[in-house]
Amino acid sequence: MTRPFAGAMSRRYFLQVTGTGLVTATALGTSGLFGRAEAAPYEKFTWISPRGTLEVLDDYPYWAAKKAGYFGDLDTDMQPGPSDGTATVKFVDVGQADMGFPSPGVFSFALQNGMKLKSVFHMGARDTFSIAFRKGEGMTDLRGLEGKTMLLGSAAWQAITDPMLAAQGVDVSKVKYVEAGWPTWGTALAGGQGDAALSWEGLRAEWIATGLKFDYWLGVQKSKLPANTFVVRAADLEDPDRKAFLEKYLRGWAMGLEFGHQNPRAAVEAVFEQFPAFAKNTGPELGTTSLLQQDNVFRGDMDKREGWGSHDMASWQSFFDLTLKLGQIKEAVKVEDVCTNELIKGANDFDHAKVKADADAYKLSDAFAAIDVENVRAHMFDDAV
Structure with missing residues (x-):
């Protein structure tokens, strides 16, 4: 590109x-x-x-x-x-x-x-960001992410996820972030790497178009952040x-x-x-x-x-x-x-x-x-x- x-x-x-x-x-x-x-x-x-x-x-x-x-x-x-x-x-x-x-x-x-x-x-x-989970592994209480691994497309996205998780009561020091690369971090989640991945509105539909089907915690429904x-x-x-x-x-x-x-x-x-x-x-x-x-x-x-x-x-x-x-x-x-x-x-x-x-x-x-x-x-x- x-x-x-x-x-x-x-x-x-x-x-x-x-x-x-x-x-x-x-x-x-x-x-x-x-x-x-x-x-x-x-x-x-x-x-x-x-x-x-x-x-x-x-x-x-x-x-x-x-x-x-x-x-x-x-x-x-x-x-x-x-x-x-x-x-x-x-x-x-x-x-x-x-x-x-x-x-x-x-x-x-x-x-x-x-x-x-x-x-x-x-x-x-409204908050566009969401957390993607493999089918059947979704969670409504994000405190369940403590001790688990979240995949990001860029390390810079931690600046997005930390406030979103903290606002939901998560101790972000207990979440491990892995930079899985753009545009492959969703594929990495589907392939069994990590426990969750950052996503956002619009991308949900685009991921489905590429065969990536996940369960989501949706910020647009549950977050008050901009x-x-x-x-x-x-x-x-x-x-x-x-x-x-x-x-x-x-x-x-x-x-x-x-x-x-x-x-x-x-x-x-x-x-x-x-x-x-x-x-x-x-x-x-x-x-x-x-x-x-x-x-x-x-x-x-x-x-x-x-x-x-x-x-x-x-x-x-x-x-x-x-x-x-x-x-x-x-x-x-x-x-x-x-x-x-x-x-x-x-x-x-x-x-x-x-x-x-x-x-x-x-x-x-x-x-x-x-x-x-x-x-x-x-x-x-x-x-x-």
Whole structure:
């Protein structure tokens, strides 16, 4: 898989983002690095994945919005990033990308390491993360994981699992983590390695498509922690031109989210058109299942939110307080210093009726038209323990 900007990386920069030690952008003196002036408008706005791949359904709002023209004339780019779990924040910090999509744990890692980042659009209104078990071995009380082994795709994911487990009363010092590699950690669990594995909504359906069938403890049902969010350099919010761009860009995502909520099958088709091999391996029904799982996470309880992307500040503060108690961060974090809803009103300022009309007017292919969305929705949690 091609890594973003690989040809432009100096050896010094490559070591910085992939080595065990972290050198911040300030230490590298990056204010003029890569030809970017501090207050210059974006030449091409680059969003970077936390997964090392874009061939997933997680980013359906972008592809649906791009197909529908909701980004207008904005020059946007999506990059898969390295599979290193912390690359999504490191690349934003040093100016190699403009927006990352970290989990709360990886975001707290960034803050702990001096990265001046800010969360501007909270995608995961509900906790997307789950624990996968081989069939018949699932547990409802996660304290049963003490003394057992959990498989991760990246060692960096411990920053995700420790808070989730601790919030359920688990002594995380008694859980052994094994980095089983991306994208093979699920296969490792199915093959008898470890006792459990980290998973998330959307991936559940994609794993089924590859023959991996597990029982799940679902955070979306049992956890009150926040999930992945969009972060940018805090300094970009202080520049009027960049702030205005960010608001327009996030409006495209919000419109894509609304489109996917109104017509999930059409949004899946937008992803499948982008990635034919992924489409062939997943199929319409499991693709629709994956999107519906994620729509549930992204939407949350919309009646209590300011709109798509709105942060629940109390939930985030609870998360930072928990990570401080765990020693994941060393200094207390005030949520208002690192999360903001200042772009949410503008991001949601679009013609909702038009987006619904666009979604309703979309002509589905025969394969997708045959999918019964309500039946898929009714069986979305059949593998939950």
